[in-house]
Amino acid sequence: MKCEICNKNEASIKITQINNNQKKEMNLCYQCAQTKGINNPLAHLSTLMGSMLSGIIEKVVDEQTKTENVVCKNCSMSLKRFLDSGLLGCGNCYNAFESELKRILHRYHGTTAHIPEKEVKAAIDFEERFKEIDALKSKLETAVRSENFEYAAELRDRIKMLLNNSKPENE
Numbered sequence: 001m002k003c004e005i006c007n008k009n010e011a012s013i014k015i016t017q018i019n020n021n022q023k024k025e026m027n028l029c030y031q032c033a034q035t036k037g038i039n040n041p042l043a044h045l046s047t048l049m050g051s052m053l054s055g056i057i058e059k060v061v062d063e064q065t066k067t068e069n070v071v072c073k074n075c076s077m078s079l080k081r082f083l084d085s086g087l088l089g090c091g092n093c094y095n096a097f098e099s100e101l102k103r104i105l106h107r108y109h110g111t112t113a114h115i116p117e118k119e120v121k122a123a124i125d126f127e128e129r130f131k132e133i134d135a136l137k138s139k140l141e142t143a144v145r146s147e148n149f150e151y152a153a154e155l156r157d158r159i160k161m162l163l164n165n166s167k168p169e170n171e
Helices: 030-035 045-069 079-085 098-109 117-145 149-164
Strands: 013-019 022-028
Touching: 013 030, 022 030, 079 098, 117 149
Parallel strands: none
Antiparallel strands: 013 022
């Protein structure tokens, strides 16, 4: 389709104008659209994308430089070498690479603090005890509705016993 203004060049831009509910369309070539002051809204997209990619690449390069420049003063192990091998060179590496180690520990364990196994076990027992209490409460309601009061009393006593021992050992 030819440009509707110059009738020479191939039309590459379609303009739609709506005025008083009247729709008017024009097919223009790039040069005629520019002379009419119509700019391509995507013209600066390549510049924008280039600067975004440049920023991302700079950040990656900065991170690589940072990992290469962080070095344990005791054994000369670099953070990059630690990240590549997963092995620390000495006890001082824990201090030298503290922020990176915290990030790694948090990613794998969900925390950066050590929780002793007995505390984890106590927390699991605590949770299991409350699940058992919930199940017993449901059974208790059923027993009361069916007027099985003897069984309901047994369930009530079992719930009381579990509640009296419900705190984890470390509390």
